[in-house]
Amino acid sequence: MPSKSYGRFIRNLETVTRLQDSYDIIRTHRGSRGKGAFDHITRSAVLFLVSAFEVYIEEVTYECCELNITLARNADRLPHGVRSAINTYVGKKGSSITPISLCDEGWRDVYKQMTQSVIEDFNTPKVRQIKGLFSNHIGTTDSLIDGITNIDRLDDFVRFRGEITHRVKAASYVKIEKVVEGKELIAGLVMDIDRMLLDYLRSTYPDKRAPWNNTY
Numbered sequence: 001m002p003s004k005s006y007g008r009f010i011r012n013l014e015t016v017t018r019l020q021d022s023y024d025i026i027r028t029h030r031g032s033r034g035k036g037a038f039d040h041i042t043r044s045a046v047l048f049l050v051s052a053f054e055v056y057i058e059e060v061t062y063e064c065c066e067l068n069i070t071l072a073r074n075a076d077r078l079p080h081g082v083r084s085a086i087n088t089y090v091g092k093k094g095s096s097i098t099p100i101s102l103c104d105e106g107w108r109d110v111y112k113q114m115t116q117s118v119i120e121d122f123n124t125p126k127v128r129q130i131k132g133l134f135s136n137h138i139g140t141t142d143s144l145i146d147g148i149t150n151i152d153r154l155d156d157f158v159r160f161r162g163e164i165t166h167r168v169k170a171a172s173y174v175k176i177e178k179v180v181e182g183k184e185l186i187a188g189l190v191m192d193i194d195r196m197l198l199d200y201l202r203s204t205y206p207d208k209r210a211p212w213n214n215t216y
Contacts, residue, residue, distance in 0.1 A: 003212045005060035006194045012052040016183055019045040023176055042174040043164050046182060050161040053186045054125040057133065057193075064138040064197060065115040071205040075107040079139025079204060082111070089114045124162075126155045140200055148192045150185055157182055191216050 001007065023041045072078045078086075090110065115137045122133060127145065134140040145151060160182075164174070195214060202210050 001213055002191075002216055003060055003063055003194050003197070005056055005063050006190060006216075008059060009052055009056040009190050012048075012055065013183070013187060016045050016049050016052070016179070019048070020176070020179060020183075023179075038176075039173055042176055042179050045179040046161055046164060046174060049179070049182050049186055050125070050158055053190065054123070056190050057125050057130055058119045058122055060194065060197065061133055061137050062112075062115055062119060064201070065111060067201060067211045068139065069108050069111060071201065071208045071211070077205075078111075081135045081139040081141075082137065085136035086111055086114060124158065126158050127151060138197065138200070139204065140197070144196055144200060145193075148189065148196060150188060150192075153185055154189060157185060 019041055023038055023045075026038060026041070068078055068082060075083065075086075086107065118133065118137060122129065131142045131145050134145065135142065160178075195216065198210065198212060198214060
């Protein structure tokens, strides 16, 4: 099976599907092909879709944090980006964590604490933010994310969510086609990100068993 985070994303995606079904039922009941008063359903679907993606990014980051700890076993085997982020986190001005906290098994707790702290403040799942999050807390490179199909379309869709959120209503009517298109985009991105992370962990720890299966 794929990552645990992917499984939760698929379950969350069912809410978007139910919103689509509700839209179809109302349209059929009204017997109208016009816009009607269905905008609240399509807008809700877009909001929930991006939220589901954001939750996936957060959860898979922490899942990979725990996998890095399990697979590396020793802090010296952690990816360079993660080790660098931990050192920066410990040395940050005002931090209550001291270098000695990294001794023995202490680095595990520091790594988890650092990752959880950043995840709690993560709220805009655009490409640049994902690159920073993954680089520092999983260890991936920007090029791995750049290689994901349709990743260049993500920011526009996230901005569209922001337009709905900040204006309460988008500048134009949100058609059901926009929901279908967005659902296909986000679902595809999540699957490809999950596969990328699987390949990354396999190559980082070639002597270890793969953390999950490529069964999407």
